[in-house]
Amino acid sequence: MRIAIIDESPARAAVIAEGLNASGLTDVTVLTERSGLVATIEKLSPDVVLIDLANPGRDELEELFAVSRAIARPIAMFVDQADDRSIEAAIDAGVSAYVVDGMKPERIRSVLDVAIRRFNAFSRLRAELDEAKSALAERNAVDAAKKLLIKKRGIDEPAAYAALRKAAMDSGRKIGEVADALLTAEKLLGDI
Amino acid sequence: MDRLRIGFLPLVDAALPILAHELGFAEAEGLELQLVRDLSWATVQDRLLYGHSDAAHMVAPLAISTTLGLARPAVPLSVPFVLGLNGNAITLTPDLAARVTKIGSPGDIKAVGAKLREVIQERRKSGRVLRLGVVHRYSSHNYMLRYWLKGCDIGDEEDVSIVTIAPPFAADALAAGEVDGICVGAPWNSVAVERGVGVVVATTSQIWRRGVEKVLAVQQERIEAERELFDRLLRALYRAGEAFVDPHQVAAITEILALPKYLDGSAAAINRVIQDRVLFAKGHEPVHIPDFMFQHREAANFPWTSQAAWLYAQMAAAGHVKPDIQDYLAAQAVFRPDIYRAALATVGATLPGASSKLEGGISTPTGVGSIQGRLILGADNFFDGQSFDPDAYATMLQNSRV
Numbered sequence: 001m002r003i004a005i006i007d008e009s010p011a012r013a014a015v016i017a018e019g020l021n022a023s024g025l026t027d028v029t030v031l032t033e034r035s036g037l038v039a040t041i042e043k044l045s046p047d048v049v050l051i052d053l054a055n056p057g058r059d060e061l062e063e064l065f066a067v068s069r070a071i072a073r074p075i076a077m078f079v080d081q082a083d084d085r086s087i088e089a090a091i092d093a094g095v096s097a098y099v100v101d102g103m104k105p106e107r108i109r110s111v112l113d114v115a116i117r118r119f120n121a122f123s124r125l126r127a128e129l130d131e132a133k134s135a136l137a138e139r140n141a142v143d144a145a146k147k148l149l150i151k152k153r154g155i156d157e158p159a160a161y162a163a164l165r166k167a168a169m170d171s172g173r174k175i176g177e178v179a180d181a182l183l184t185a186e187k188l189l190g191d192i
Numbered sequence: 193m194d195r196l197r198i199g200f201l202p203l204v205d206a207a208l209p210i211l212a213h214e215l216g217f218a219e220a221e222g223l224e225l226q227l228v229r230d231l232s233w234a235t236v237q238d239r240l241l242y243g244h245s246d247a248a249h250m251v252a253p254l255a256i257s258t259t260l261g262l263a264r265p266a267v268p269l270s271v272p273f274v275l276g277l278n279g280n281a282i283t284l285t286p287d288l289a290a291r292v293t294k295i296g297s298p299g300d301i302k303a304v305g306a307k308l309r310e311v312i313q314e315r316r317k318s319g320r321v322l323r324l325g326v327v328h329r330y331s332s333h334n335y336m337l338r339y340w341l342k343g344c345d346i347g348d349e350e351d352v353s354i355v356t357i358a359p360p361f362a363a364d365a366l367a368a369g370e371v372d373g374i375c376v377g378a379p380w381n382s383v384a385v386e387r388g389v390g391v392v393v394a395t396t397s398q399i400w401r402r403g404v405e406k407v408l409a410v411q412q413e414r415i416e417a418e419r420e421l422f423d424r425l426l427r428a429l430y431r432a433g434e435a436f437v438d439p440h441q442v443a444a445i446t447e448i449l450a451l452p453k454y455l456d457g458s459a460a461a462i463n464r465v466i467q468d469r470v471l472f473a474k475g476h477e478p479v480h481i482p483d484f485m486f487q488h489r490e491a492a493n494f495p496w497t498s499q500a501a502w503l504y505a506q507m508a509a510a511g512h513v514k515p516d517i518q519d520y521l522a523a524q525a526v527f528r529p530d531i532y533r534a535a536l537a538t539v540g541a542t543l544p545g546a547s548s549k550l551e552g553g554i555s556t557p558t559g560v561g562s563i564q565g566r567l568i569l570g571a572d573n574f575f576d577g578q579s580f581d582p583d584a585y586a587t588m589l590q591n592s593r594v
Contacts, residue, residue, distance in 0.1 A: 034361060035368065053238060056231035056358050063329045063356035066263040077238075089242045122265070133514075 001112065002027040004046035006037065006055055016050065016078070016108075023109045038064045042071055048112050048119075053079045074119030076112055138176030145179035148186055193224045194421055199236040200227060200249035202455040203359065204378040204465045205276035205406045207445070207487060209249060211432035212425075214448045220431075221424035229453065232358050233328045240409060241267050247425065249275055250409040253503045256523045257330040258409075262512065268412040271500075272531035273426050274493050275406040279485035280333050280396040281381040281470065282340075284373040285366060289391035289473075296476035301398040301575050305344025312351045321350070325357035325371040332405050333375040335506035336396045342509070343576040366390045377405070378485065382461035385471050392472040397483040400552065402490075402572035404499035407527075415531065423535035430541055433488035442466060483570075490569050491542045491562075495527035498548040501582035517589045524548075524582070533563070542567045552579035 003025060007013040013030040020028050029044055031037060034057045041049065041061065051058065065072035142164065149160035164182075168175040196218075200206040212218045213225040228245050230236050233254055240248040241258070255269045284292070292307040293299040312322050326334040334354060341352060357365045362374040363384040374384065375396070384390030396403055408429065415422050435441050445466060450459040464471060468485060469478040486492040504523035508515040529547040536543065542565030549560070552574040559568050573579075 035364075035370070054230055054232075054235050056360065058232040058234035059328050059358050060356045062234050062263070066329055085243060 001025055001048065001116075002044070002046045003029070003112065004041060004044055004049050005030045006032075006041075006049060006051040006057065006061075008032060008034075008052070008055060012052075019108055025109060025112075037061065041073070045071075046073055048074045048076055048115050050076050050078065050112070053077050072123075074115045076115040138174070138179070141176055141179040141183060145182045148182065193219075193222055194424075195224045195226060196247060196421070196425060197226045197228055197245045198247050198249065199230060199239045199245040201230060201233065201236060201359065202457065203249075203380075203406070204449065204455070204462060205279050205485070205487070206249045206454070207436055207449060207466070208275050208429045208432040209247075209408075210449060210454050211435055211445065212428040215432060215435055217428040217431035217435075218425070221428045223424055223428060225425075225428075227454070231360055233331075240269075240411065246414070247408055247410045247422070250407055251328055251331040251333075252404050252407045252499070253330040253332060253335060253507060254328060255407055255409040256500060256503055256507070256526050257512070259412075259526050260513065260519055260522060262330070269409045269526060270412040270415045270528050270531070271407040271409055271495050271526050272415065272422065272528045272535070273408040273429055274404060274495050274499075275408055275429075275487075277405050277486035277492050278395070278397040278400075278403050278483065279405055279465070280336065280375060280377045281392045282337065282373060282375045282394045282396070283362075283366070283381045283384050283390035283392050285369075285389070286391050286473075288372055289393050293391075293393045295391055296473045297479055298394065298398065298470075298472065298481065301340065301394050302344065304393055305340060305346065309344055309346050312346060316351065322352045322373075323371045324352055324354050325362055325365055325374040325376075326354055327357065327359050327362070327376055329356055330507070330512065332403060332503070333377070333396070335503060335510065336399050336403055337375045338510055339506060340394075340399045340575065343574075363387055363389055378465040379455070379457050379461040382458070382464065382471055385474055386458070386461065388474045391474075392470060395470060395481055395484055397481065397485075398575060400572070400574050401483045401570070402486070402492075402551075404496075404503065407495065415528075419531070419534075422531070426532065426535035427539050430493065430536055430539055433493055436466070436487045437489060491544055491567055494532055494544055495529055496544075496547065496549055496551075497524040497527045497529065498551050498580070498582045500524045500527040501548070501585060502551050502580045505580065505585055515589055515592065517586065520586060520589055537564060541565065548582050550579050550581050 003020060005013050005016055005028060010032050013032060017028045017030055031040055037057050038060050145164055146157060146160040149155060149163060150157060164175055164178055168178045198209045200209060210227060213227060218225045228239060233251060236248050236250060237254060237258060239245040255271050259268050260266060289295060291311055292304050315322060324337065326337060346352060357374065359376045359380045362376045362380050365371050366374055366384050367389040381392050385392060410422060436445065446459050446463040449455050449462050450457055455462060464478050468481055470481050470484060471478045501524050504520050507513045513519060533543050543563050544567055545561040545563045552572055554569055554572045557568050557570050
């Protein structure tokens with residue numbers, strides 16, 4: 001497991017790195033400089049990023065992860081004070097895991113494992129949601145295109161669907177794309 | 193005394209919560225405010241979501257992106273109060289500024305844009321993309337800058353790369369040549385100017401004279417459950433707004449804001465900002481920009497749902513959200529004029545009758561309907577003369593997808 005620790009305090013980062021080493025995690029890079037942070041993370045491609053909640057470089061890091069989901073990495077956060085309620089809220093709000101300062105080294109490994117698992121689960125969930133959304137959009141477009149064909153060409157629904165499917169196969173496109181194109185053309189051409 | 197913790201970033205527009213505490217308005221409402229200072233919006237946002245804070249000073253679009261769940265699970269937020277309009281500026285490196293404007297004073301923003309476009313085209317030949325820094329992906333700075341660039345016929349991707357830089361590091365990034373320009377809030381432009389690493393070429397009020405900027409954000413569930421508690425907070429913030437525009441209190445307010453636990457910054461720079469005076473370049477006289485920053489006048493704290501609507505439209509234009517009518521409605525519902533009215537009816541605040549308006553539609557001061565007080569709104573136009581009609585945008589969304 002490759003771990004990047006981002007912390008402005010080299011002393012604290014060193015203590016955490018030591019704890020990780022002690023539990024058998026040796027591929028650990030400590031980053032304390034703000035400048036070039038984003039580029040370094042990109043190059044390093046860690047399995048998990050361990051960062052202080054209050055780190056001033058976090059907006060830049062989040063921008064990086066928002067721009068490219070491929071680069072996005074699980075984030076485990078360490079905080080100075082935490083109660084059970086805020087840990088729960090943190091997990092609900094999307095942080096992959098929450099590391100409380102002074103956590104025993106033998107526990108940190110399982111926390112990082114949890115971070116990675118949660119991150120993967122969320123990514124999968126989001127991909128599924130995107131897929132479901134675009135499937136719905138496609139179905140709506142196909143329905144609208146069918147209605148248009150029925151109205152303009154006076155054919156019935158199965159014939160309209162068959163026409164769309166044939167056009168899609170002939171042009172090597174998805175049926176949703178053909179439906180979209182038809183609707184766009186209709187909008188542009190209007191009643192001509 | 194009820195205790196409320198409020199997260200903030202060291203910016204002049206965090207003034208109202210700070211002053212509500214320091215000038216005793218919170219105490220008068222039976223509130224003990226604890227201000228929690230952080231250095232990145234991500235931290236401010238996290239503390240609010242994790243319950244480390246009860247309310248937060250926040251860039252307006254971030255409240256919307258959090259509610260819509262962009263890049264993270266959705267947590268609905270509510271905005272019952274706007275903490276300020278505008279107050280940001282665009283600062284370029286001195287060399288670049290010299291090519292696009294007359295240094296030291298505000299230029300015609302259209303002309304500045306046209307010159308910038310020439311520079312960009314020249315650079316494109318040599319394969320160098322212009323890099324501009326904004327304070328957050330989901331910030332008004334980002335969207336105002338994009339609106340201006342687009343209006344000047346400067347494309348987003350191939351012409352300009354817009355990156356995120358936390359405000360306290362913006363001047364460093366300019367100095368180090370990491371970016372060619374920054375769009376940040378007060379007093380960070382001044383910091384760059386005083387260090388001689390940047391020159392202000394425009395204020396965002398030149399792009400949109402009444403642009404929504406920072407808001408007070410609370411978790412929706414929380415504010416619904418404890419309306420009376422947050423009503424008191426809103427009243428204290430409103431009183432702080434009255435104090436903010438009182439000329440007799442400028443010196444005292446400057447001193448408070450400059451304290452290490454708040455902005456920890458130059459009192460001279462803060463003093464200029466709260467009097468709407470902008471230092472465009474080192475060695476020049478500050479210039480008075482009447483529209484620079486609004487904390488109180490013209491019911492500036494009223495959360496118009498049309499402001500949220502405009503932001504959503506910009507988020508869609510930037511490709512940050514997939515245009516969707518349900519999301520558009522959800523974004524508008526983040527702004528809560530109903531809570532504002534209910535909380536401030538008793539303090540004699542001016543209360544607009546409508547919750548949404550045509551943004552950018554006013555060119556001369558105009559009286560508008562109010563259910564309490566008399567409200568005259570000043571010119572709120574966009575630099576390109578366009579206006580934004582929230583209903584027309586909804587119709588467009590409905591028609592673009594069948």
